[in-house]
Amino acid sequence: MSAQTLSFAPDSQTTSGCLDAPVLRERGQREVFCGLTGIVWMHRKIQDAFFLIVGSRTCAHLMQSAAGVMIFAEPRFGTAIIDERDLAGLADANAELDRVVDRLLSRRPDIKLLFLVGSCPSEVIKLDLSRAAQRLSRQHMPAVRVLNYSGSGIETTFTQGEDACLASLVPELPPSTDPGVPQLLVVGALSDVVEDQFKRLFDELGLAPVAFLPPRKSSELPSVGESTRYLLAQPFLSDTGRALDQRGASHVPAAFPLGAEGTTLWLRAAADTFGISPALFEKVIAAPRARAERALENHRGALAGRRLFMFPDSQLEPPLARFLSREMGMSLIEVGTPYLNRQHLAEELALLPPGTRLSEGQDVDKQLDRCRADKPDLVLCGLGLANPLEAEGIATKWSIETVFTPIQGYEQAGDLAKIFARPLRRRQLLEV
Numbered sequence: 199m200s201a202q203t204l205s206f207a208p209d210s211q212t213t214s215g216c217l218d219a220p221v222l223r224e225r226g227q228r229e230v231f232c233g234l235t236g237i238v239w240m241h242r243k244i245q246d247a248f249f250l251i252v253g254s255r256t257c258a259h260l261m262q263s264a265a266g267v268m269i270f271a272e273p274r275f276g277t278a279i280i281d282e283r284d285l286a287g288l289a290d291a292n293a294e295l296d297r298v299v300d301r302l303l304s305r306r307p308d309i310k311l312l313f314l315v316g317s318c319p320s321e322v323i324k325l326d327l328s329r330a331a332q333r334l335s336r337q338h339m340p341a342v343r344v345l346n347y348s349g350s351g352i353e354t355t356f357t358q359g360e361d362a363c364l365a366s367l368v369p370e371l372p373p374s375t376d377p378g379v380p381q382l383l384v385v386g387a388l389s390d391v392v393e394d395q396f397k398r399l400f401d402e403l404g405l406a407p408v409a410f411l412p413p414r415k416s417s418e419l420p421s422v423g424e425s426t427r428y429l430l431a432q433p434f435l436s437d438t439g440r441a442l443d444q445r446g447a448s449h450v451p452a453a454f455p456l457g458a459e460g461t462t463l464w465l466r467a468a469a470d471t472f473g474i475s476p477a478l479f480e481k482v483i484a485a486p487r488a489r490a491e492r493a494l495e496n497h498r499g500a501l502a503g504r505r506l507f508m509f510p511d512s513q514l515e516p517p518l519a520r521f522l523s524r525e526m527g528m529s530l531i532e533v534g535t536p537y538l539n540r541q542h543l544a545e546e547l548a549l550l551p552p553g554t555r556l557s558e559g560q561d562v563d564k565q566l567d568r569c570r571a572d573k574p575d576l577v578l579c580g581l582g583l584a585n586p587l588e589a590e591g592i593a594t595k596w597s598i599e600t601v602f603t604p605i606q607g608y609e610q611a612g613d614l615a616k617i618f619a620r621p622l623r624r625r626q627l628l629e630v
C-alpha cells in the first residue's frame with residue numbers, strides 16, 4: 199500500500215510521536231486484579247482445556263464473581279483449595295493435588311489439556327507446580343497434557359495470566375514441517391467471531407493458512423520454527439513473544455488492531471511481510487474499512503475534544519489511547535500502563551501525540567492526586583477506582599470491559615468507540 203492511500207500515514211511517517219518520550223515510572227500501592235482473571239476468557243477459547251487453580255477460597259471466590267454464570271454444561275475451571283493443613287505443612291499437598299487431578303480426569307474424559315494455575319497461596323507454600331505438571335503429564339499422557347503457569351497476583355496484573363498461559367504452551371508447539379515456507383501465526387486470544395473475520399481477510403489477501411495461538415482445540419496446536427512470522431493481537435504478551443523468539447520465530451512489528459486505522463496497520467504489517475501487492479491489499483480492506491469509519495462517525499461527536507486520563511490496568515492502554523486520540527479526537531492527559539514493552543509497542547508509541555504523559559506502574563495515591571488536579575472528562579481505570587471517582591463527579595469506564603468485549607477488527611470498531619462514548623453520554627443526560 200502506498201502512503202497516500204491512508205489518510206493517517208503521512209503523519210505517522212513524519213513524527214516519532216512518543217517513541218522516545220520520557221516515562222514516569224512509579225512503584226507503590228496498586229489497584230489491579232491478579233492473573234487468575236485471564237481464565238475468564240481463556241476457558242472460553244480453548245474448548246477442551248481445564249484450568250485448575252491451586253489456591254485458596256479467596257481465589258475461588260474471585261473467579262466465581264469475575265466469571266459470573268458458567269455458560270457451559272460442565273465447568274472448564276475450578277479450584278483445588280489449599281487449606282490450613284496444607285499451609286501448616288501438615289498435609290502432603292502434592293499427594294492431595296494428584297488425587298484431585300485423578301478424580302477430575304476420570305470424571306471428565308472431554309478434558310485434553312489441563313493447566314495447573316498457581317496462585318499467591320501455592321507460591322507461599324512453595325508448591326512446585328512445574329514438577330507436579332511433569333509428574334501428572336507422565337501419568338495421563340497421551341490422553342491429557344498437563345501444563346502449569348502462575349496467575350499469582352503478587353507481582354502481576356490480570357492480562358499477564360493470558361501471557362503466562364500462552365508462554366506455557368509455546369514449548370508444546372510442534373516444530374514446523376516445512377521450514378522453507380514462511381507462515382503467519384496470530385498470537386493472542388481473540389473472540390471466535392473476530393478470529394473468523396480476520397481469517398477471512400487473510401484468506402482474501404492470499405495469506406492462508408494462517409494459524410492462531412491459542413487454538414480452539416488443544417489437538418490443533420500450531421507449528422512453530424524459523425519460518426514462523428508472528429503477529430501479536432494483544433499488547434500484553436511479552437513472555438509469549440520471548441518464548442516464540444527462542445523457538446526461532448520472528449516478530450512482525452505492528453500497531454494493534456483497534457479501530458479502522460489500527461486494524462489497517464496491523465493487516466498491512468502482515469501483508470507487507472508476505473509481499474502482498476498494495477493493490478490487492480487496498481481491494482480487500484476497502485469495504486470493511488469504510489464500514490468501520492462510518493461506524494466511528496456515530497461516536498465522534500461524544501468523544502472529540504474530551505480529555506482522557508488512563509490508569510494502568512490491562513496494558514491495552516497505549517493502543518486504546520492511540521485509537522481514541524487519532525480516530526476519535528480525544529485529548530490525552532495521562533496514559534498509564536502496568537508495563538511498557540517498548541519493542542512490542544514501538545509502532546503505537548510512534549503514533550501517540552508528542553507531549554502525552556506516559557506512566558508505567560502505579561503509586562495509586564499520587565496518581566489519583568494527578569487525576570483530580572487534571573480534571574479529566576473521562577477516566578479509564580480498574581473497578582476499585584471507578585466508584586470513588588464517580589462519587590467525586592468524574593465519569594469513568596472500567597478497563598476490564600475492553601478485555602472482555604470483542605473490540606478488535608473493522609467490524610468491532612464502532613463497539614469500541616461506544617464503550618468510551620457511553621459514560622459521557624450518560625453523564626450528559628444526567629446533567630440536563
Ligand code: SF4
Nearest residue numbers: 232257317318350351
Ligand atoms: S491469586 Fe492471589 S491475588 Fe489472586 S485471588 Fe488468589 S490470593 Fe488473591
